[in-house]
Amino acid sequence: MMMTIDDAVAKRRSVRGYLPDEVPQDILREVLGLAQQAPSNCNIQPWITHVLSGPSLRGLGRKMVAAAQAEIPPDPDFAADRKFEGVYRARQIDAAMQLYGAMGIKRHDRPRRDWAYRRNLDFFGGPHAALIFLHHTFEEREAVDLGIYAQTLMLLLTSRGISSCAQGALGLYPGIVRDHLGLPDTHRLIFGISFGYEDAAVDANRARVGRAGLDETVIFHRDGYSTRPTTECDQGLRRSE
Numbered sequence: 580m581m582m583t584i585d586d587a588v589a590k591r592r593s594v595r596g597y598l599p600d601e602v603p604q605d606i607l608r609e610v611l612g613l614a615q616q617a618p619s620n621c622n623i624q625p626w627i628t629h630v631l632s633g634p635s636l637r638g639l640g641r642k643m644v645a646a647a648q649a650e651i652p653p654d655p656d657f658a659a660d661r662k663f664e665g666v667y668r669a670r671q672i673d674a675a676m677q678l679y680g681a682m683g684i685k686r687h688d689r690p691r692r693d694w695a696y697r698r699n700l701d702f703f704g705g706p707h708a709a710l711i712f713l714h715h716t717f718e719e720r721e722a723v724d725l726g727i728y729a730q731t732l733m734l735l736l737t738s739r740g741i742s743s744c745a746q747g748a749l750g751l752y753p754g755i756v757r758d759h760l761g762l763p764d765t766h767r768l769i770f771g772i773s774f775g776y777e778d779a780a781v782d783a784n785r786a787r788v789g790r791a792g793l794d795e796t797v798i799f800h801r802d803g804y805s806t807r808p809t810t811e812c813d814q815g816l817r818r819s820e
């Protein structure tokens with residue numbers, strides 16, 4: 580029986596270790612076909628999705644891991660080095676602690692942290708990845724469409740028992756990816772999603788992260804009254820003081 584949308588939203592989590600089994604081609608086509616229903620501004624559907632499997636996927640993974648091992652500086656199409664502050668930094672640290680804690684990696688164990696990071700570049704061993712590009716003339720508004728599309732895709736996967744992980748890290752070496760796929764510079768790589776069937780024996784998959792409470796991020800308004808003074812909307816940064 581299919582999951583409800585509530586179940587899929589609750590069950591989806593980032594999985595960072597997969598079994599080698601591939602998702603059957605008809606299910607891949609069904610899920611990607613349904614994801615086309617994602618809404619987008621003016622219905623322009625700006626996502627350009629390349630789905631890699633088998634030797635094509637493993638070959639790209641090897642090239643990106645080799646680049647990281649050779650300490651070739653990442654050159655993402657979109658800035659990816661922003662430092663978080665305040666509550667955002669606290670949430671980032673908590674997520675890292677959950678992940679590295681599950682993997683038994685200590686905070687200052689640089690070699691193992693580097694190794695954990697490089698697993699991103701080989702798609703966490705997963706059998707498939709969707710690499711999602713945006714035409715170079717597009718900006719934030721179209722990037723929003725890509726985010727909505729990506730979550731639609733991940734929920735459709737979840738509802739079929741297929742795990743996934745959205746990865747900004749897959750956008751760190753766009754030149755290598757374009758070269759591998761024979762794509763022009765007009766295709767800007769935003770991020771990728773590794774997916775497949777979860778390997779429950781992988782330590783990283785024991786990591787669980789929480790969420791802020793509803794009242795921390797959502798403010799309800801009615802008749803001039805709100806659940807919190809609107810000036811507190813910037814609480815995330817003010818809390819750092």
Ligand SMILES: Cc1cc2nc3c(=O)[nH]c(=O)nc-3n(C[C@H](O)[C@H](O)[C@H](O)COP(=O)(O)O)c2cc1C
Pocket residue numbers: 591592593594595674699744745746747748749770788
């Ligand atoms: C756009 C985007 C980029 C992400 N990039 C990475 C990444 O590069 N590597 C990674 O391990 N997780 C990445 N994540 C997963 C987040 O860390 C994860 O969604 C967050 O910690 C919440 O955990 P959950 O997905 O298990 O609920 C990314 C998620 C999103 C939405």
